[in-house]
Each structure stands twice: as structure tokens, then as C-alpha cells.
Amino acid sequence: MKLLSRPPAWLAMSLAAAVLVSMLVFFYARTQRNDALNYVEHVAVLRHLKQLDAQWELDVLKSKIGLNAHYDPLAGSLVEMIALLNGIESDLGAEQHGQVAGVAEGVAALRRAIDEKAALVERFKSNNAVLRNSLAFLPTAEQDVRQSLGRLGVHESAAAERMSENVNKLLLASMLYSQSASDEHAADIQSGLRGLDAEKLLLRSETTDRLDIFGAHVRTVLREQRGVNELLGLISAVPTAARVEEIQNVLSAEQQRVADLSRQYLGYLLVFSALLLGLFLYAAARLIRSHAVINRVNKKLHSVNETLEQRVEERTQELRQVQSDLLTTARQAGMAEIATNVLHNVGNVLNSVNVSAGLVGASVRSSKILGLTRAVQMLNEHADDLASFMTLDAKGKMLPVYLTQLSQVLLAEQQSILGELTSMTKSVDHIKEIIATQQAYAGTASLMEPARIEELVEDALRMNAGALARHQVTVEKEFAPVPVLPLDKGRILQILVNLIGNAKQAMEAATDRTHRLTLSVGMVRGHTLRVAVADTGVGIPPENLVRVFAHGFTTKEDGHGFGLHSAAVAAREMGGALTAHSNGPGTGAVFVLELPAGAAPKNEETT
Ligand SMILES: Nc1ncnc2c1ncn2[C@@H]1O[C@H](COP(=O)(O)OP(=O)(O)OP(=O)(O)O)[C@@H](O)[C@H]1O
Ligand SMILES: [Mg+2]
Structure with missing residues (x-):
């Protein structure tokens, strides 16, 4: 505002100079x-x-x-x-x-x-x-x-x-x-x-x-x-001569007047010139002084600038060091998070591998194969009189029936072991997928392939099957028709295994009610795939609904607070979202995964 109200110094100086020069010219013209x-x-x-x-x-x-x-x-x-x-x-x-x-x-x-x-x-x-x-x-x-x-x-x-x-x-x-x-x-x-x-x-x-x-x-x-x-x-x-003289007198009077006036203006001109000279000398003195001051200030500024540059250089070096330290720390932190993620998810899958291995072991240990061995030994002992043994001996007469029953039991055993081995193979595949998925953190492209979401849900259930059965959890499936979509199977499986695992644990803690796990699948708002995992577990208080996704948040004694965080990150990486819903403690919880159907996944870094 000050700048606007006051004319600039150069304008005032120019005006003053113009006035002085005009006066000088005026006086000079008057004398000439x-x-x-x-x-x-x-x-x-x-x-x-x-x-x-x-x-x-x-x-x-x-x-x-x-x-x-x-x-x-x-x-x-x-x-x-x-x-x-x-x-x-x-x-x-x-x-x-x-x-x-x-x-x-x-x-x-x-x-x-x-x-x-x-x-x-x-x-x-x-x-x-x-x-x-x-x-x-x-x-x-x-x-x-x-x-x-x-x-x-x-x-x-x-x-x-x-x-x-x-x-x-x-x-x-x-x-x-x-x-x-x-x-x-x-x-x-x-x-x-x-x-x-x-x-x-x-x-x-x-x-x-x-x-x-x-x-x-x-x-x-x-x-x-x-x-x-x-x-x-x-x-x-x-009086002609007198008239001529009169004219001469008038002219010389006029000449005198003009000469007087010229002398007067010459005087003014001299005074004004002296004034200007004084002003000029004063301005020159000021200029010389200003020049000296400017030189002094300039030198000072120069030295300050040099010091400043040195300081800036030092600070830059320090910052570079800090940045490099931070980068190392961040890299380490990122690697630790990736390692945690891998271990967590591999751990989840290994649980079901363990269960399957235990079942296979138990099945092998309690196998009826020994009965077959004894039956074969009995047949060898009576190899000479096999016909009379089979028809007359009481044990020999029961042998065909026993063998028939034994073969059925062994067949069932084989089926059960095969089932568990299939489950184990899938778990091992899933472990491979988890590792492949984690490599995507390091910039590897995600693996999109046409898949059915129902099959992925079934696989996830199968990986938790043992535990679900142990805790008497009723599983309900509400599958609306969903087309084959390009899906990142590894990431989706990882999310579902986590959600089903958490639901199972939440219901395990709620001992006073029936345990029901509802898995629903469908399309919403046109092209969005929606998968919901609902349980009748302990529920989530409102203040925790957002915090559950934070890295390290857990309410469990042996929990790590990593499952939901990695699941939410994976959902975001696929261009989708994972949200939690609950009406509060004791009311169960619903986790909803929404994914764009057919959209390319986002290539985003983990946070
Ligand atoms: N279905 C659920 N019902 C109620 N609370 C849940 C449910 N799922 C998750 N939570 C809450 O969210 C927290 C974080 O879950 P998250 O899976 O991230 O970690 P965690 O299960 O505690 O440990 P881990 O990292 O071993 O899975 C849980 O400790 C629990 O308090
Ligand atoms: Mg968990």
C-alpha cells in the first residue's frame, strides 16, 4: 500500500531534473x-x-x-x-x-x-x-x-x-x-x-x-x-534630425532595458548554475559515499554468501547421509515387512499342511494294512491244504469275507490319504503362489489368469477345513452366478485364507453360541466382484473398525497384527478394497472384498 501511495523515487528525481534543466534553458534563452x-x-x-x-x-x-x-x-x-x-x-x-x-x-x-x-x-x-x-x-x-x-x-x-x-x-x-x-x-x-x-x-x-x-x-x-x-x-x-534622434533615444532606451534584463537573467543564471554545481557536488559526494557503502556491504554479502554456501554444502552432505541412512532403513523395513508377510501367509498355509500331514500320518498309523499281512501269512501257512483250510477251518471260512471287508476299508483309507495329499499339494502350490506374490512387492508383475472365484473360495475353505471341522463351524455358501474373470489367484487366496482364519479365531473365542461362517460371492454395481466373509464371532467395537487394518494391530495374545494389513494392501494392489463391518462386540463381523472385474491391477508400492 505504501508503494502505491508514494510515487517511485526515480520519478521524483526525473521530475526534479526536468524542472532544473527547464529553468537553466529558460535563463540561458533570456540572456541570449x-x-x-x-x-x-x-x-x-x-x-x-x-x-x-x-x-x-x-x-x-x-x-x-x-x-x-x-x-x-x-x-x-x-x-x-x-x-x-x-x-x-x-x-x-x-x-x-x-x-x-x-x-x-x-x-x-x-x-x-x-x-x-x-x-x-x-x-x-x-x-x-x-x-x-x-x-x-x-x-x-x-x-x-x-x-x-x-x-x-x-x-x-x-x-x-x-x-x-x-x-x-x-x-x-x-x-x-x-x-x-x-x-x-x-x-x-x-x-x-x-x-x-x-x-x-x-x-x-x-x-x-x-x-x-x-x-x-x-x-x-x-x-x-x-x-x-x-x-x-x-x-x-x-525637425527631421531631431525626429531621428528621438527614435534613436527610444531605441537606445529599449536597448538599455534589454541589456539590463539580460544582465539580470545572467545573474540568475550564474546563481542557478552555482546552485546546480553545489547540488551536483553534493550528489557526487553522496554517490561516492554510497558506492563505498555498497562495496562494503557487497564484500560482507560475499563473505556471508561464501559461508552460507559452505554451510549449505555441509547441510546437503548431512541430508544426503540421512537420506541414504533412511533409504537403508526403509529398505530394511520394507524387506522385513515382506519377510513377515511371506512368513505369515506361509505359516497360515503350513497350518493346513500340518493338519493334512497329521491326518495322513494318523491314517497310515491306524491302517488296516496289517490285517492284510496276517491274512496273507495265514494263506501261506496253509498253502498245501488251501482248499480244506478255506472250506473246513473256521478261520479259513471267514477269510474271504474278511478280505472283502479289508479291501473296502483299505480303499477308503487310500481315498482319505489321497484327499489329504491333494489338499497338501494345493497348499504347497499356494505357498509357491505366496512367494510369487511377495515378489510382486519387489516390482514383479502380478499374475492375472482367468479363474472362477467360487473355486478360490472352496480352496481357501479347504485349507482351513481341518480347523473349521474341529471347532464345529457350519459353513454356508451363498454363491450368485459370477463369470470367469481374470483374477490374481495368489493374492485373492491369501486374503481369503486370512479372513477365514480370523473368522474361525473370532468364533473360537465366542463359546456361547453356534459358529456359522457365511461365504457369499456375487457381482455388484455392474462390474465389481464382491466376496463377503461373515462370522458369528466376538465382533468388533466401532473404534477398532479402521484400526484393524493398521500394521501391527492385534487383540490376540499370539497375534501379529499383520494378516488384515497385508490383505488390505493386496486388495488395493488389485485396484479394489477390503472393508470391515460389525455392529459391535458380540454381534459378529463381516469382511467385504471388492474387486474391479477385469480391470488391470494397480502397480503400487506397499505402505
Ligand atoms: N472376524 C473377526 N472378528 C472379530 N475381530 C477380528 C476379526 N478379524 C480380525 N479381527 C480383529 O482384528 C485384529 C487384526 O487381525 P489380523 O488378522 O490383522 O491380526 P491377528 O489375527 O491378530 O494376528 P495375525 O497377524 O497372526 O493374523 C485381530 O487381532 C482382531 O482383534
Ligand atoms: Mg489374523
Whole structure:
């Protein structure tokens, strides 16, 4: 839960690193603004504008004094200035900084000033053209007047001389006025013109015409020179240079602001870098320390691991030894169990062999064969008079009857001995089967062969026949029809001999009642063979119903507690089961063996 609620350390560290790097990049970007470049470009353009403006005014002055042959230089500067202004304006449109509005206002004012100056220059150009024209023509007009005065008669010579002097003065005054338009020169021209007007009445009309032309040009110079001077004053009063400077001021203020800001961010960047460096050094120190700790822990772990491996190796060796000991013990225990089983079952069968051998011995000992020997001896004694002996002697007369009876007795004896010998042969076969069956414990395949269960029951009964007869046990058989089935005869016989033996012993202990052994055989639930051995013996208390199958459980003084255990194991090995039923002490017991009919036996180890 803790893990879920807290973000992992690497995530927090990555976030912190991302924030730090972003801040670093931000500060660096702030110190790297390219406004400085724009500023330099703008200042260069403004300087050029200023130069063009000065050049323009210079060209106006040159035009005024006639140094320029035509007015093209005036128009060229203007065109270039307008182009530069347009360039600045389009740059401003693309720029983002805070002072764009201030610069744009300055540029607009400059444009207005240039327009105003251009209009004044246009007016100057027309006025100056008229002035230049009159000034250029004045010497020619004066020449014409002088020639006309020269053609006057003697009586007019005094007036002509005065007039000539007057015209000379006027020409000089006009020239001076055109150089420096002072009031004094203007007054001189005015008084010269008045004198000219007064004198010309005395002269001939040809001369008067010339004088009029001259006077008109002088007046034009006087008028236009004043106008041109006024225009020049107005032109130089237009504040184009001031406007350029205003723009420059705004730009340098902005540049200053940006530089201040950059310096500020540079300071932040330095502080932040120092902080990062500190953090880095701290992290490096921590890392080195952690590395040392990890190395130490690693070494410790390594040595612990080596010790652990050694211990594990030792423990493994010990366990291997214990396992091998256990295996030996288990093998010994298994072999002991097998040996017990074999001995027990062989012992059971040997009981009936003993009984049969005893019966045969008793039968042989009490045989009537001696009677035959005596009869043969008697016949030999009377070999010479055998006919008279057989007919006259009392003993001889009885001999044929005796021999007849003797032969019958001997025949019966032979039958009985043969019966017991058959039983003994079967017991010996059973012993062989028991040994073969026990070999199955060691992995030998079980011996399945087609057999009739009734015959196996009969054989088992026969093996216990003597004892059953001795204890007056009534045997009842309830055999339902059962087909020939593949059966492990040895194991089944072993189980039945055990069950019949136990039943006999249980009834032997119950002396107060009749002894009845019921053997039933039949098929149940389709394909299950069922064999039940019921007795009227001492019965089994409920708590012992399961325990009776445990290895070594016995209630008998001379018992081993092995018969039922081995029988149950054998039943399990055949894929079946052996169960005990009893209503308690004194009520007898029923042992039921159920086997799958035709199923392959289980190849299971004994437990
Ligand atoms: N038919 C029966 N009626 C009552 N008790 C029985 C019967 N069969 C077995 N028992 C009980 O089960 C116990 C175990 O029987 P099991 O055959 O295994 O051993 P055992 O007969 O005591 O000795 P042994 O190993 O020599 O046969 C018996 O001691 C007895 O108490
Ligand atoms: Mg027993």
C-alpha cells in the first residue's frame, strides 16, 4: 500500500531534473535575446537617414547658390530616405519588444517631417529656379542697358552716366543681396530702383525698355531671394534630425532595458548554475559515499554468501547421509515387512499342511494294512491244504469275507490319504503362489489368469477345513452366478485364507453360541466382484473398525497384527478394497472384498 501511495523515487528525481534543466534553458534563452542585433541594424539605418538628411540640406544649399546644375540630388536623397523609413516600419511590424509602439510613433513623426520638408523643397525648387534665372540674366540685361545708354546723344550723356552708375550699383547690390539677403542691401536695391524709375523718364523708349527689363529682373531677385531665404529657413527648421534622434533615444532606451534584463537573467543564471554545481557536488559526494557503502556491504554479502554456501554444502552432505541412512532403513523395513508377510501367509498355509500331514500320518498309523499281512501269512501257512483250510477251518471260512471287508476299508483309507495329499499339494502350490506374490512387492508383475472365484473360495475353505471341522463351524455358501474373470489367484487366496482364519479365531473365542461362517460371492454395481466373509464371532467395537487394518494391530495374545494389513494392501494392489463391518462386540463381523472385474491391477508400492 505504501508503494502505491508514494510515487517511485526515480520519478521524483526525473521530475526534479526536468524542472532544473527547464529553468537553466529558460535563463540561458533570456540572456541570449537577439534584440541587440536589431538595435545595431536600426541605429545604422538611422545614422544613414541622418546623413541623407544632412546631404539633402546641403544639396538644397548648393542648389540655392547654383552649385548644382539641376535638382536631381534633391530628389535622390528623398527617395532613399523614404525607402529606409519603409524598411524600418516593416522591421517594426515583425518585432515583439515592448518599445515598438514608441519607435513606430517616432518613425511616423519623422515621415511627417520628411513629407513637410519635401513639400518645402518643392516650393524652394520653383522659387529658386526663378531667382537663378533672373540672377543669371541680370549681367546680360545690364549689358543691354549699357549698350543702349551708349547710343544716346551728348545732351543725354549726363543722365546716361548717372543711369549707368545707378545700374551698376543695382547690379552689385542685387549680387550682394543674392549672397547675403540683408535689409541694408534690400534698401540699397529699393532706392536704386526708385532712382532708376525717376531717371528713366528722361531717356528714350528703347533705353527705357531695356531698363524695365533690367529692373524687372532686379525686382524678381529681390522678391524671390527673400522667398528662397524664407523657404530655406523653413526647410532647416523642419525637425527631421531631431525626429531621428528621438527614435534613436527610444531605441537606445529599449536597448538599455534589454541589456539590463539580460544582465539580470545572467545573474540568475550564474546563481542557478552555482546552485546546480553545489547540488551536483553534493550528489557526487553522496554517490561516492554510497558506492563505498555498497562495496562494503557487497564484500560482507560475499563473505556471508561464501559461508552460507559452505554451510549449505555441509547441510546437503548431512541430508544426503540421512537420506541414504533412511533409504537403508526403509529398505530394511520394507524387506522385513515382506519377510513377515511371506512368513505369515506361509505359516497360515503350513497350518493346513500340518493338519493334512497329521491326518495322513494318523491314517497310515491306524491302517488296516496289517490285517492284510496276517491274512496273507495265514494263506501261506496253509498253502498245501488251501482248499480244506478255506472250506473246513473256521478261520479259513471267514477269510474271504474278511478280505472283502479289508479291501473296502483299505480303499477308503487310500481315498482319505489321497484327499489329504491333494489338499497338501494345493497348499504347497499356494505357498509357491505366496512367494510369487511377495515378489510382486519387489516390482514383479502380478499374475492375472482367468479363474472362477467360487473355486478360490472352496480352496481357501479347504485349507482351513481341518480347523473349521474341529471347532464345529457350519459353513454356508451363498454363491450368485459370477463369470470367469481374470483374477490374481495368489493374492485373492491369501486374503481369503486370512479372513477365514480370523473368522474361525473370532468364533473360537465366542463359546456361547453356534459358529456359522457365511461365504457369499456375487457381482455388484455392474462390474465389481464382491466376496463377503461373515462370522458369528466376538465382533468388533466401532473404534477398532479402521484400526484393524493398521500394521501391527492385534487383540490376540499370539497375534501379529499383520494378516488384515497385508490383505488390505493386496486388495488395493488389485485396484479394489477390503472393508470391515460389525455392529459391535458380540454381534459378529463381516469382511467385504471388492474387486474391479477385469480391470488391470494397480502397480503400487506397499505402505
Ligand atoms: N472376524 C473377526 N472378528 C472379530 N475381530 C477380528 C476379526 N478379524 C480380525 N479381527 C480383529 O482384528 C485384529 C487384526 O487381525 P489380523 O488378522 O490383522 O491380526 P491377528 O489375527 O491378530 O494376528 P495375525 O497377524 O497372526 O493374523 C485381530 O487381532 C482382531 O482383534
Ligand atoms: Mg489374523
